[in-house]
Amino acid sequence: MTTIRLDIQGMSCASCASSIERAASKIGGVNSARVNYALEKGVFEIEEVALEEKLYHALNELGFSAVTSGQKNRNTQVSEEAKERALQHYFRNFVIAICLSIGIFALAMWPLRGWPNQKYNWLLQLFLCAPIWGLVGLKFQRSLLTFIKTGRSNMNTLIGLGTSAAFFYSAFLTLLPVTSLSLGLSPKVYYEAVGFIICFVYLGQFYEEKAKRKTTEALKSLLKLGSKNALKVCDGAISEIEIDAVKVGDTLRVKAAGKFPVDGEVIKGRSFVDEAMLSGEALPISKQRGDRVFAGTINGDSVIDYRAVKVGADTFLGQMVKFVEEAQSSKPQIQKYADRISSYFTPVVIAISVITFLLWFFLGTAP
Numbered sequence: 001m002t003t004i005r006l007d008i009q010g011m012s013c014a015s016c017a018s019s020i021e022r023a024a025s026k027i028g029g030v031n032s033a034r035v036n037y038a039l040e041k042g043v044f045e046i047e048e049v050a051l052e053e054k055l056y057h058a059l060n061e062l063g064f065s066a067v068t069s070g071q072k073n074r075n076t077q078v079s080e081e082a083k084e085r086a087l088q089h090y091f092r093n094f095v096i097a098i099c100l101s102i103g104i105f106a107l108a109m110w111p112l113r114g115w116p117n118q119k120y121n122w123l124l125q126l127f128l129c130a131p132i133w134g135l136v137g138l139k140f141q142r143s144l145l146t147f148i149k150t151g152r153s154n155m156n157t158l159i160g161l162g163t164s165a166a167f168f169y170s171a172f173l174t175l176l177p178v179t180s181l182s183l184g185l186s187p188k189v190y191y192e193a194v195g196f197i198i199c200f201v202y203l204g205q206f207y208e209e210k211a212k213r214k215t216t217e218a219l220k221s222l223l224k225l226g227s228k229n230a231l232k233v234c235d236g237a238i239s240e241i242e243i244d245a246v247k248v249g250d251t252l253r254v255k256a257a258g259k260f261p262v263d264g265e266v267i268k269g270r271s272f273v274d275e276a277m278l279s280g281e282a283l284p285i286s287k288q289r290g291d292r293v294f295a296g297t298i299n300g301d302s303v304i305d306y307r308a309v310k311v312g313a314d315t316f317l318g319q320m321v322k323f324v325e326e327a328q329s330s331k332p333q334i335q336k337y338a339d340r341i342s343s344y345f346t347p348v349v350i351a352i353s354v355i356t357f358l359l360w361f362f363l364g365t366a367p
Contacts, residue, residue: 265306
């Protein structure tokens with residue numbers, strides 16, 4: 001049994017996390033799948049390492065990308081930059097949409113309602129609404145196209161369907177008024193609804209992205225407690241190496257006031273070590289030959305040489321981060337029910353809409 005942790009990018013709502021869990025569970029050999037939308041992380045228990053490639057392939061087919069959690073490479077840096085760009089993108093789109101929507105509102109409601117006449121008033125609204133629907137709201141329309149092609153849906157699908165229906169209905173009334181009247185359509189356009197729905201969704205996503213970033217601050221603060229480099233002692237020579245290069249059995253040196261990079265056992269020297277980050281104990285603990293020291297703790301005023309016993313995710317600090325992530329990823333039963341309902345929410349709403357249309361079209365009161 002192997003447990004792998006992935007950082008997953010591209011999720012837009014809780015139903016995306018549920019879709020990933022269902023897709024992963026269908027792969028033979030995947031015993032469990034837990035995906036946390038807020039942390040953008042997934043924990044998967046697989047029977048053999050070879051299944052990891054199938055898992056990556058399944059995520060790519062769903063339109064998501066993933067890297068190994070905690071992977072120290074360029075992908076991690078790119079991921080952080082992508083999150084920052086996404087935050088700016090949401091806010092920028094909100095500003096554009098709200099400015100255009102206010103113009104539409106002025107023409108549709110007040111103070112320019114009916115100005116200069118209904119025909120040109122509707123054309124002006126169409127002119128202002130088109131970039132909101134087709135440019136600012138492009139990702140919602142793409143989500144709608146994805147649903148039409150593959151049947152996969154999320155909350156963006158509903159937004160795309162609602163705004164597209166309102167936009168095309170209004171555009172039809174605007175560009176073909178005579179035909180629309182002959183069909184008995186109500187002479188009412190909904191451009192302002194399209195604009196405000198899209199702008200407020202972007203505002204919500206902006207604050208949601210900020211909230212998601214705050215959710216990971218505790219984990220990042222834990223990771224910052226660790227050291228990025230270590231002083232390795234080899235044949236009397238001392239060299240500075242990256243923390244990822246430390247192996248079990250290496251002899252490391254920690255100078256006065258330095259951080260212990262990994263867990264280990266003291267082999268030379270005596271000092272007091274501040275372990276408040278582990279135990280909350282305010283007073284430093286005396287350490288000498290044979291005593292255990294832990295990653296992230298701070299050495300006192302003496303030099304200590306020690307042998308690395310646990311490195312990477314196996315350190316006490318790494319286990320703390322792991323437990324916090326697992327606590328965040330675990331779901332109570334009520335949340336599992338909520339996620340299950342959210343995965344069916346969009347298809348059910350679309351089905352109800354189609355049934356309502358058909359009933360009104362065939363059985364509705366004649367105009």
